[in-house]
Amino acid sequence: MSGLPPEAASPAPGGSLVLVGTPIGNLGDLSPRAVEALEAADLVCCEDTRRTGRLLEHAGVSGARLRRVDEHTETEAIGDVCELLAAGATVAVVTDAGMPAVTDPGGPLVAACAAAGHTVTVVPGPSAGLAALAVSGLPAGRFCFEGFLPRKGKARAERLEQIARDRRTTVVYESPHRLRSCLEDLAGACGPSRTGVVARELTKLHEEVVRGSLAELCEWASGPVKGEVVIVVAGTAEDSPAATDEELLAAAQALVAGGMSRRDAAAAAAAAHGVSRRRVYNLMT
Numbered sequence: 624m625s626g627l628p629p630e631a632a633s634p635a636p637g638g639s640l641v642l643v644g645t646p647i648g649n650l651g652d653l654s655p656r657a658v659e660a661l662e663a664a665d666l667v668c669c670e671d672t673r674r675t676g677r678l679l680e681h682a683g684v685s686g687a688r689l690r691r692v693d694e695h696t697e698t699e700a701i702g703d704v705c706e707l708l709a710a711g712a713t714v715a716v717v718t719d720a721g722m723p724a725v726t727d728p729g730g731p732l733v734a735a736c737a738a739a740g741h742t743v744t745v746v747p748g749p750s751a752g753l754a755a756l757a758v759s760g761l762p763a764g765r766f767c768f769e770g771f772l773p774r775k776g777k778a779r780a781e782r783l784e785q786i787a788r789d790r791r792t793t794v795v796y797e798s799p800h801r802l803r804s805c806l807e808d809l810a811g812a813c814g815p816s817r818t819g820v821v822a823r824e825l826t827k828l829h830e831e832v833v834r835g836s837l838a839e840l841c842e843w844a845s846g847p848v849k850g851e852v853v854i855v856v857a858g859t860a861e862d863s864p865a866a867t868d869e870e871l872l873a874a875a876q877a878l879v880a881g882g883m884s885r886r887d888a889a890a891a892a893a894a895a896h897g898v899s900r901r902r903v904y905n906l907m908t
Contacts, residue, residue: 637708637710638742639713640708640733641716641746642715642722642723642729642743642745643657643660643661643717643723643745644657644722644723644750645657645717645748646678647754648826648830650678656746657748661715666689666704667690667714667715668700668717668732669690670692670719670727672689678717704736705735705736709741716729720851722749726771751796754826755825755855759822759855760820761820761855762857765792766794767791767793771797772797775882776884777887787814787859787894787896788894791858793855793858794854795855799848800848802848803844806819806840807877807881808878811875811892812874813856813859815874817836817837818835819834820854821844821852822852823850824850865896870896871892871903879907889907
C-alpha cells in the first residue's frame, strides 16, 4: 500500500487534454510548439470553428477535427471529451485569442477532466492582460487581475471599492463600447488623479497604448474606440492624503454618472477613501 489518498493517485491511463495559447492579434505569435500540439490533436475544441479554421490554415495544419466548445456548449461537451481521453485520444483546447480558461471557456472542462484523473497539460501563449501590464510601465512585481467587472449594482460597487484600496496594480478587461463608463467608474472610486493605462489592439496593426490620469483617460475615451481593450490601474499609495469633501462628492457623482445608484455610489466612494458612507451621502443631498 502506498498510503496515498485517492486524490493523489496516479492519473488514469488514456489521452491528454492540451490547453493551447493562441495569438491575441498577430498570427505570427503562434508558437511552433502550439502548431505541433494542434497537428497532433485528435480533436480541437474551439469557440468559433471558422475563426480557428483560419488559424489552422495559416499554420499549415490540415484535416483537424473541430468541435465548438463555448460558454453555451461547454457543459454538454465535457462528457464526450472525457470519453475520448479515456480511449487514449489527445484533445486540444483553444479560444478565439489568448489562453483558454482565463476569462474564456475552458475552466469547467479542465476541472472535470482533472477530476476524472486525465492528464491536463498546457502550451503557453500570448495573454492580453500580461502584455498590457508589461507595456504599461506600472509596477508589475505584484498585481491583481480582475478580468471583466460586474456590470452594475452592489457587485460592481464592491469590486470598484476593492480596486481603489488595493496597493497592487490592477488589470481589467473591458469592451470598447463600455470603456468610457468603466473609466468613469474607476475614476470615481479611485480618484481622478490615479494613474492608468489603456492598451488597445495589442500586437495588431493599430496597437495603441494611452497613459495618463484616469480623468485624462476618460476624456480620451469620449470619442469612438474600437478593438480589444485592457485597462491597467496603479495601486493606491500608502500615504494617500485624506480626501476633501469636494473630492468625495466628485467621486460619488462620477459613479452615479456611470449608472450606479446614489446609495451604492456613496458606499463605494466612502470605502475607497476610508470615510463613512453617511458623510458622502450627505454631500450628495
